[in-house]
Amino acid sequence: MNEKLDRRKKYTRMVLKDSLMELLKEKAIGSITIKEICERADINRSTFYTHYSSQYxxxxxxxxxxxxxxxxxxxxxxxxxxxxxxxxxxxxxxxxxxxxxxxxxxxxxxxxxxxxxxxxxxxxxxxxxxxxxxxxxxxxxxxxxxxxxxxxxxxxxxxxxxxxxxxxxxxxxxxxxxxxxxxxxxxxx
Structure with missing residues (x-):
């Protein structure tokens, strides 16, 4: 069970990182919102906040x-x-x-x-x-x-x-x- 959770955590973090990097190709970090990152990653905001406190x-x-x-x-x-x-x-x-x-x-x-x-x-x-x-x-x-x-x-x-x-x-x-x-x-x- 723990291995499954670890894989899911790794996957979620990877998708969030990839989404942020894609957005950074378009605009500066100060213009990027958590909502945009979550939409691009197809992850809800509460999941984002489980892993990170902000886009920064x-x-x-x-x-x-x-x-x-x-x-x-x-x-x-x-x-x-x-x-x-x-x-x-x-x-x-x-x-x-x-x-x-x-x-x-x-x-x-x-x-x-x-x-x-x-x-x-x-x-x-x-x-x-x-x-x-x-x-x-x-x-x-x-x-x-x-x-x-x-x-x-x-x-x-x-x-x-x-x-x-x-x-x-x-x-x-x-x-x-x-x-x-x-x-x-x-x-x-």
């Missing part, structure tokens, strides 16, 4: 799952070895590619700015450590350099998603790393 709570849960998954994806690189930046970037881009629809919506202007900041914080944490370890940047400047690097990378990923991921993750990772390490001098123009 539902969005927050989706974001937390993505953040956890991203951290897990990068967990194998916990010691931040010098030279692993490209592999880390590839793995992160492969994750984004596998979760294209969700990442595209959450990183867009309709997504939550706080989510984008959390993604930046994850990337900054890994980037700062690597830059200092590689002696590429002195410790006092690493936060500024990392912020520049990560902000540009996130916008590049947003554009990549908008363009239908027109380059494979490995190629985009190479572009990001070359730009980070050598600026425009590293690219053949």
């Amino acid at each position: 709570d539902l969005l927050h849960q989706i974001e937390e799952e993505i953040i956890t998954d991203m951290n897990d994806t990068l967990a194998g690189y916990g010691d931040n070895k010098v030279g692993e930046e490209r592999l880390m970037t590839e793995k992160l881009l492969e994750y984004v590619a596998r979760n294209k629809e969700v990442c595209e919506v959450l990183l867009s202007e309709r997504g939550d700015v706080h989510f984008q900041q959390k993604v930046m914080d994850i990337a900054l944490n890994h980037t700062v450590t690597n830059l200092v370890k590689a002696n590429q940047v002195e410790e006092g400047l690493s936060k500024y350099v990392s912020l520049f690097y990560v902000s540009g990378s996130i916008h590049l990923i947003e554009e990549w998603l908008k363009n239908g991921m027109d380059k494979p993750p490995k190629e985009l990772a190479k572009i990001i790393i070359v730009l980070a390490n050598n600026g425009l001098n590293g690219l053949k123009i």
Whole structure:
């Protein structure tokens, strides 16, 4: 009996999440009502409130799952070895590619700015450590350099998603790393 309830709970949560993500493709979270989510999910409001307190709570849960998954994806690189930046970037881009629809919506202007900041914080944490370890940047400047690097990378990923991921993750990772390490001098123009 418990297994049946767990499956039903999982299914309900999945349908609610999918419904919210579909609505976020059309409009911002502040314009989405619980009624709209429930209608799209074909679930009544009391069922919604059994699982979530608001549309923001539902969005927050989706974001937390993505953040956890991203951290897990990068967990194998916990010691931040010098030279692993490209592999880390590839793995992160492969994750984004596998979760294209969700990442595209959450990183867009309709997504939550706080989510984008959390993604930046994850990337900054890994980037700062690597830059200092590689002696590429002195410790006092690493936060500024990392912020520049990560902000540009996130916008590049947003554009990549908008363009239908027109380059494979490995190629985009190479572009990001070359730009980070050598600026425009590293690219053949």
